[in-house]
Amino acid sequence: MNREQTISAAAAGTVTVGGDLTVNRMGYGAMRITGTGIWGPPADKVAAIATLRRTIELDVNLIDTADSYGPGTSEELIAEALYPYPAGLVIATKGGWERPGPGQWTHNASPKHLTEALEGSLKRLRVDRIDIHQLHAPDNAVSFEASVEALAKLREQGKIRHVALSNVTREHIERARKIVPIVSVQNRYSFADRESDFIVDYCEQNNIAFLPWAPLGQAKEAHKAITIVADELRVTPLQVALAWLLKRSRVIVPIPGTASIKHLEENISSASLELPQIAFEKLSAVDHPPASLRN
Numbered sequence: 001m002n003r004e005q006t007i008s009a010a011a012a013g014t015v016t017v018g019g020d021l022t023v024n025r026m027g028y029g030a031m032r033i034t035g036t037g038i039w040g041p042p043a044d045k046v047a048a049i050a051t052l053r054r055t056i057e058l059d060v061n062l063i064d065t066a067d068s069y070g071p072g073t074s075e076e077l078i079a080e081a082l083y084p085y086p087a088g089l090v091i092a093t094k095g096g097w098e099r100p101g102p103g104q105w106t107h108n109a110s111p112k113h114l115t116e117a118l119e120g121s122l123k124r125l126r127v128d129r130i131d132i133h134q135l136h137a138p139d140n141a142v143s144f145e146a147s148v149e150a151l152a153k154l155r156e157q158g159k160i161r162h163v164a165l166s167n168v169t170r171e172h173i174e175r176a177r178k179i180v181p182i183v184s185v186q187n188r189y190s191f192a193d194r195e196s197d198f199i200v201d202y203c204e205q206n207n208i209a210f211l212p213w214a215p216l217g218q219a220k221e222a223h224k225a226i227t228i229v230a231d232e233l234r235v236t237p238l239q240v241a242l243a244w245l246l247k248r249s250r251v252i253v254p255i256p257g258t259a260s261i262k263h264l265e266e267n268i269s270s271a272s273l274e275l276p277q278i279a280f281e282k283l284s285a286v287d288h289p290p291a292s293l294r295n
Helices: 045-057 073-082 111-125 144-156 170-177 197-205 220-233 237-248 261-272 277-284
Strands: 014-017 021-024 062-064 090-095 130-135 160-166 182-186
Touching: 045 073, 045 261, 073 111, 090 111, 111 130, 111 144, 130 144, 130 182, 144 160, 144 170, 160 170, 170 182, 170 197, 220 237, 220 277, 237 261, 237 277
Parallel strands: 062 090, 090 130, 130 160, 160 182
Antiparallel strands: 014 021
16 A cells, blocks of 8 residues: 555544534644744745645645744745645634744734734735634733734624634633634643643533644653654654644644655654554653743
């Protein structure tokens, strides 16, 4: 059997987001297709475009990006590679960060900025409506309700199909849901970083999709634990980490990112990796203080 033909994001099953968007439970994160420091164009644009096109061939139908990746570069590359978009492709983007320079991120979730960010995303992605638009992070200098209300208004105007959140607490989710339906949450989460454990449970109870980032965690002990399991299964540690996420909850949709077709294929092949229960439990027992990361 040709192994290439067996790699499919569909092997992970599906989840329906917002009641009307059914996606395969192995997505793709498009942050890494930009330049160093998530700034400017990629060093190898041809490879970035080829990687994006390969995602579609592997049945990925959820691509996650943000206006701040580049800034703007990730969205532009997605459109260049995939427009006109295949039927059923869901592109989730975000607004709420500004980028002074490479590796630099500053909050701006003001209604004015969120509106401008959304308009920019529509233009770069060449669409009239964003399927899933996420508040990238709450802004301590701006009322959280004001940020969510701005996205709710854009939804009413037909420019956003569904509103979502990123880098939030359960309290944020509950406050936001009083204003507008929330269809997904994107937080840092892995077998070794369980800070959002109860948020995953909350999302499952309320049929809200959960998009985890940083699937490997950062602790040395965690890497040792997952390497042991990976060696036993003859796969990579990241493949095991992704399989753990898929087994953890039916609402989890991993969105691993890469600018390499080889790594993309390895990641998507995790959709068909059945993690033994004993391995799942061993990894679930790994817990370490959260690292300081940014998605």
